[in-house]
Amino acid sequence: MSNRTFTMIKPDATSKGYTGAILDQIIKAGFSIKAMKWTKLTTEQAGLFYDIHRERGFFGELVEFMSSGPIVAAILEKENAVEDFRTLIGATNPANAAEGTIRKNFASSIGENAVHGSDSDENAIIEGDFFFSKLERF
Ligand code: GDP
Secondary structure, eight states: OOSEEEEEEOHHHHHTTOHHHHHHHHHHTTOEEEEEEEEOOOHHHHHHHTGGGTTSTTHHHHHHHHTSSOEEEEEEEOTTHHHHHHHHHOOSSGGGSOTTSHHHHHOOSSSSOSEEEOSSHHHHHHHHHHHOOGGGOO
16 A cells, blocks of 8 residues: 555646645645646647557547646645545546545536546556656655
């Protein structure tokens, strides 16, 4: 079990002004921020980040959406981080997300679902390394 996970606040949420409220919910849930940046992905970068979904029907839509505006990328720390963060964000489709979860509170659709959360310790490391150098994390 690792104590770190990786998140992005996605372009739908940054453009609606939800960044502060989402970070507040993350911090109040006990996660501490170990690295963070406000940035915007190119379509190439979004495609690489979501490479595992390249064969899925929604891949083009996903890449277009994820490169459509700014995102916040962050490495978060907490005991049992990956699993606890997935619980905090809720189901991929906000219609199925539990009450009080970030996606229930802030997401509008299965595609534009406000936040990303790593699905395994291994992917948390890969995804954190995608965005942050050693000098940018503490
Ligand atoms: P997650 O781990 O809960 O983020 O879900 P997945 O790994 O299954 O999918 C990755 C991301 O692809 C999701 O968070 C959505 O942004 C997007 N996505 C998943 N399913 C769909 C879909 O049916 N349509 C669209 N447009 N995007 C989707």
